[in-house]
Amino acid sequence: MIVSAIPIRLVDMAGSALMILFSLLCVQQALRLRRKDPKNLVWTYLLWLCFCLAGFAVSRSGGHILKQFMTMAGLEPVWGAMGPVAGGINTFLLIIVAAVTLFFNRVRHVYQQINKDKQALQSAHNELLALNQSLEKRVRERTDALVEHEKQMAHADRLASIGQLSSGIAHEINNPLGIIQGYTQLLLRGEPEGGQRREDLQIILKHAKSCKAIVEDLLNFARRSQPEMADINIHEVIEDALVFIRHRSKMENVRIEKNFGQDLPAVRMDEKKIKQVLVNLVMNAGHAVSQSGTITISTQYDPRQRQLVVGVADDGYGIEKRHLSRIFDPFFTTKPTGEGTGLGLAVSYGIVKSHGGEIVVESRPGQGAVFRVILPVAGKAIAKGAYHG
Amino acid sequence: MMKPIQYILSVTAATALILLSAAPAYSTQGHGAPEGLYVHQFSHLFFIFAMGILIYWLRSRSLVRESGWRYLQYACVFFLLWSLDAFCVHLLDEYMQWIHVIRIDPWRVQIDAPTGWQWLKWFYYIIKLDHLLCVPGMVFLFLGLRRLSCQPENEDNQPAQGGGP
Numbered sequence: 001m002i003v004s005a006i007p008i009r010l011v012d013m014a015g016s017a018l019m020i021l022f023s024l025l026c027v028q029q030a031l032r033l034r035r036k037d038p039k040n041l042v043w044t045y046l047l048w049l050c051f052c053l054a055g056f057a058v059s060r061s062g063g064h065i066l067k068q069f070m071t072m073a074g075l076e077p078v079w080g081a082m083g084p085v086a087g088g089i090n091t092f093l094l095i096i097v098a099a100v101t102l103f104f105n106r107v108r109h110v111y112q113q114i115n116k117d118k119q120a121l122q123s124a125h126n127e128l129l130a131l132n133q134s135l136e137k138r139v140r141e142r143t144d145a146l147v148e149h150e151k152q153m154a155h156a157d158r159l160a161s162i163g164q165l166s167s168g169i170a171h172e173i174n175n176p177l178g179i180i181q182g183y184t185q186l187l188l189r190g191e192p193e194g195g196q197r198r199e200d201l202q203i204i205l206k207h208a209k210s211c212k213a214i215v216e217d218l219l220n221f222a223r224r225s226q227p228e229m230a231d232i233n234i235h236e237v238i239e240d241a242l243v244f245i246r247h248r249s250k251m252e253n254v255r256i257e258k259n260f261g262q263d264l265p266a267v268r269m270d271e272k273k274i275k276q277v278l279v280n281l282v283m284n285a286g287h288a289v290s291q292s293g294t295i296t297i298s299t300q301y302d303p304r305q306r307q308l309v310v311g312v313a314d315d316g317y318g319i320e321k322r323h324l325s326r327i328f329d330p331f332f333t334t335k336p337t338g339e340g341t342g343l344g345l346a347v348s349y350g351i352v353k354s355h356g357g358e359i360v361v362e363s364r365p366g367q368g369a370v371f372r373v374i375l376p377v378a379g380k381a382i383a384k385g386a387y388h389g
Numbered sequence: 390m391m392k393p394i395q396y397i398l399s400v401t402a403a404t405a406l407i408l409l410s411a412a413p414a415y416s417t418q419g420h421g422a423p424e425g426l427y428v429h430q431f432s433h434l435f436f437i438f439a440m441g442i443l444i445y446w447l448r449s450r451s452l453v454r455e456s457g458w459r460y461l462q463y464a465c466v467f468f469l470l471w472s473l474d475a476f477c478v479h480l481l482d483e484y485m486q487w488i489h490v491i492r493i494d495p496w497r498v499q500i501d502a503p504t505g506w507q508w509l510k511w512f513y514y515i516i517k518l519d520h521l522l523c524v525p526g527m528v529f530l531f532l533g534l535r536r537l538s539c540q541p542e543n544e545d546n547q548p549a550q551g552g553g554p
Contacts, residue, residue, distance in 0.1 A: 001501070001502075001507070002493060002500075003499075003514055006496055008517055008518065011518045012520060015521070018528075022524070023527055026531045029531060029535050033534060050530075091429045095435060098440075
């Protein structure tokens with residue numbers, strides 16, 4: 001069969017040239033890939049594969065082109081000598097290309113493993129960093145809490161010392177005061193109405209009573225008098241205190257808002273004394289709002305802590321930070337002379353402590369103050385006196 | 390007790406004696422001219438195997454869902470067919486020697502085959518155009534690499550994808 005050799009020659013020549021061209025373009029693309037991500041092992045692998053393929057393509061196609069030219073030029077014997085060398089190189093490079101190809105899966109697996117380990121390492125690093133930050137934060141919080149606790153302890157110690165001293169003095173003064181009051185009243189009986197002596201004795205009696213009230217307050221602060229405990233509904237005590245305040249003080253322009261919680265249990269307390277605490281707090285708030293503002297009284301039950309919280313908040317001028325640590329000290333007052341004895345909050349503190357509770361204050365100057373009376377709730381009282389407010 | 394220098398000299402002398410007294414062993418054998426053809430044919434078979442297994446890996450690891458790797462798969466298919474084609478050409482004209490090509494002039498050739506095997510002449514003529522297979526293979530490889538390099542962040546970077554080795 002005689003056939004045209006042109007198609008064979010054409011395809012061989014053009015194909016060889018295209019093989020060389022595209023193999024070099026493949027190397028260029030593989031280099032671009034590797035430059036994009038030099039750490040990617042798969043791209044490095046592809047680059048090496050392309051190098052090998054390009055080597056093979058250049059060797060084989062170069063040989064083919066040379067062969068075509070030589071046969072057309074009648075140099076077949078020369079090609080006969082060169083052919084085996086070119087064929088040997090082709091075979092050698094073809095084996096290398098095939099061998100490199102077989103590494104694909106292993107290279108990819110190694111790269112995936114490296115990536116996985118890298119991510120695990122990064123994740124562990126981030127976790128450690130977060131833990132370290134959290135630890136620092138916790139240490140800071142604990143340190144702050146400790147400092148605060150130490151301050152509270154020191155304050156409580158100071159108040160306890162003052163209470164001990166006050167109660168000792170009050171107890172010693174109480175008896176002579178009683179005698180003065182008694183004898184003054186005896187003398188008053190024998191004095192006629194309108195006499196100068198009677199007026200003098202009445203002045204003595206009045207001041208003796210004032211002294212007696214102060215002594216009583218001091219004893220309340222020092223918790224010497226025993227509270228008369230009963231299961232009481234706090235809302236009733238608050239309402240009584242408010243009625244008392246409305247009758248006794250000038251707070252017509254003060255708006256009192258009530259924000260009472262639902263399902264509050266009854267609390268074991270001395271009604272009179274708790275009422276006194278509430279009166280003191282509301283009166284103080286009234287003074288802070290300068291007789292025109294808003295006082296909010298709230299109640300809330302915390303079942304987890306088994307505590308009842310009564311809050312008295314005002315929108316007055318607040319308490320300066322330097323005064324906050326002394327506010328429960330006996331005889332400490334910011335009111336002008338003659339307007340307060342400085343015993344109200346001290347007495348309230350003593351009463352709440354004698355109920356096993358706490359009284360805390362939060363304030364920012366110019367933004368008002370909030371006093372919170374925290375009273376413990378006994379389990380028995382909850383079951384007995386649940387109240388729907 | 391032997392001194393170290395005496396020991397070394399004794400060992401050297403014994404080794405020299407053994408080597409000098411040995412008869413020709415003919416350990417290096419000649420294989421004749423066909424060895425080159427065998428090696429070349431084996432290289433084609435090895436290449437076919439390598440391309441086949443690469444296609445299997447690309448498909449089993451679901452890499453072919455990406456256009457870049459899909460083009461690489463097509464390149465492998467064309468290279469595999471080319472290698473098979475070249476293997477057949479070498480088999481027909483060099484190993485089996487069923488085909489004889491005689492150059493009549495620079496533009497014509499005569500293809501001879503055993504009597505009655507006319508189809509084999511045409512088959513040989515067609516498979517002789519092996520560049521029709523390897524050039525598309527190289528083009529697809531180029532397109533695949535270009536696609537991979539154009540992708541913003543290749544999924545192959547994600548270790549979770551695909552299976553193990």
